[in-house]
Amino acid sequence: MKNILTENKLVKNLRAYPVLHKRWCDYIKGVRELPEGFTAEQLFHDYLKVRRSNPEKRVSMSEYMIFGFYGLTTAQQKQYLTDVEATLLMRPYNSAAEPYLKSKVTFLKNFTQFVSRGWLYLPESDLAAFDAFVHQYHNIALKPQYSSWGIGFRKLTAAEWDAAPDRQALFAGDVLATGYWAVRISEIRQGDTVLILGAGPTGICTMLCAMLHHPHRIIICDPDPARLRFVRERYPDVLTITPDHAQEFVQLNSPHGGADVVCEVAGSNDSFRLAWECARPNAIVSIVALYDKPQTLPLPDMYGKNLTFKTGGVDGCDTAEILRLIECGQLDTTPLITHIFPLNEIEAAYDLFEKRRDGVMKVAITPPEK
Numbered sequence: 001m002k003n004i005l006t007e008n009k010l011v012k013n014l015r016a017y018p019v020l021h022k023r024w025c026d027y028i029k030g031v032r033e034l035p036e037g038f039t040a041e042q043l044f045h046d047y048l049k050v051r052r053s054n055p056e057k058r059v060s061m062s063e064y065m066i067f068g069f070y071g072l073t074t075a076q077q078k079q080y081l082t083d084v085e086a087t088l089l090m091r092p093y094n095s096a097a098e099p100y101l102k103s104k105v106t107f108l109k110n111f112t113q114f115v116s117r118g119w120l121y122l123p124e125s126d127l128a129a130f131d132a133f134v135h136q137y138h139n140i141a142l143k144p145q146y147s148s149w150g151i152g153f154r155k156l157t158a159a160e161w162d163a164a165p166d167r168q169a170l171f172a173g174d175v176l177a178t179g180y181w182a183v184r185i186s187e188i189r190q191g192d193t194v195l196i197l198g199a200g201p202t203g204i205c206t207m208l209c210a211m212l213h214h215p216h217r218i219i220i221c222d223p224d225p226a227r228l229r230f231v232r233e234r235y236p237d238v239l240t241i242t243p244d245h246a247q248e249f250v251q252l253n254s255p256h257g258g259a260d261v262v263c264e265v266a267g268s269n270d271s272f273r274l275a276w277e278c279a280r281p282n283a284i285v286s287i288v289a290l291y292d293k294p295q296t297l298p299l300p301d302m303y304g305k306n307l308t309f310k311t312g313g314v315d316g317c318d319t320a321e322i323l324r325l326i327e328c329g330q331l332d333t334t335p336l337i338t339h340i341f342p343l344n345e346i347e348a349a350y351d352l353f354e355k356r357r358d359g360v361m362k363v364a365i366t367p368p369e370k
Helices: 002-028 040-053 061-066 083-094 098-102 104-110 127-137 158-169 175-186 201-211 225-234 243-252 271-278 319-327 343-355
Strands: 139-142 154-157 193-197 217-221 239-241 259-264 279-287 308-311 337-342 362-366
Touching: 002 040, 002 061, 040 061, 127 139, 127 158, 154 158, 158 319, 175 201, 175 259, 175 279, 175 319, 193 201, 193 243, 193 271, 201 217, 201 225, 217 243, 225 239, 239 243, 243 271, 259 271, 271 279, 337 343, 343 362
Parallel strands: 193 217, 193 259, 217 239, 259 279, 279 308, 337 362
Antiparallel strands: 139 154
């Protein structure tokens, strides 16, 4: 009987394993940097071990990562109070107050007179109210409504807010012009599947411009996991894939058996071939990348695809329209500015950018600090 029960329990755990593993994979995609010496799989199996060692705590995945359970002994882990434990402790004494304590907005709306700091709920405000709020307090904190432990927390100063329009315009004559041109010549329509090769600044600008045309799906491809993670964290509706699996992935995620439009902005050794391989028959392939070497068209391999190739140099003919889209809020490239340096630290900025450290995308340079 004992063996039978053990086997039944094992079967039950095996059934739950794929579900937990999928949840873990979805969660870990949003973690910017893994602890040194650990892979995602190692952390997952250690997380399961922590859950088994502390069943009463019901440690969540975010608690496991934020509190650093992977580096704690079992005794140290038991010293932490998880969200589930805190709720169970609070509920017998505060059942009526629980809705107010669980919701930031509900709490603030009902107890404003007891809150010493100012607050503003963005979904019920407008741009003018937010601008006034920023200039009233000069230094504010932006927090997601449904989060805890500081996840999604961001600081914003009045100076940063005032400079935001200028920073958005930084790319109007650069990578944003390239992305806008790529999309313009690609003739994107609603219902299209758009594949963008390259998830660097130019690729992301192309993606943002493609969104203006409301395609059915956008897929962005890049070999760099950090850049794909950058896209997933900020644009969750965009699908991401590495070049190794791109062709099969695009076919599976397109109703037409391939991309209707391919924008090639990577310019790598293999990206040109990948562009036409991932395109469906009669698709448009737009080439705006710069290549170090001449590219060849293997016409026998392409026979029957009937592709339309579009190329051309990018100019500033659409700058006025790009600035209009920025001004009315339809284009926002500020997430690309991952680092800001004063002019007197320009060498450090170049070093960071050249070595692609700390998840850098673009660096903005401000006037020198005194």
